[in-house]
Amino acid sequence: MQVVKMYTTAVCPYCVQAKRLLQQRGVANIEEIRVDAQPQERLKMMELTGRRTVPQIFVGDTHVGGCDDLMALDAQGGLLPLLNA
Numbered sequence: 001m002q003v004v005k006m007y008t009t010a011v012c013p014y015c016v017q018a019k020r021l022l023q024q025r026g027v028a029n030i031e032e033i034r035v036d037a038q039p040q041e042r043l044k045m046m047e048l049t050g051r052r053t054v055p056q057i058f059v060g061d062t063h064v065g066g067c068d069d070l071m072a073l074d075a076q077g078g079l080l081p082l083l084n085a
Helices: 013-024 039-049 067-075 079-083
Strands: 004-008 030-034 056-059 062-065
Touching: 004 013, 004 039, 004 067, 013 030, 013 067, 030 039, 039 056, 056 067, 056 079, 062 067, 067 079
Parallel strands: 004 030
Antiparallel strands: 004 056, 056 062
């Protein structure tokens, strides 16, 4: 299974929702990077993604996007193949 990295904050309901979906799809470990606790990581996230909002989710080297993007990918049947690539 691919490594999943997620930029998050402590009080983000979309982050919780995204983590729950990933866990339901079999992801046991999510590398969580808290941008509220480490402001320099938010700058890095913005450079990588061009986005300011959390969560920002990476599956392996692929930037999936935010929670809505993750849910859409799952609904289209693309999440499991990406996780298992």
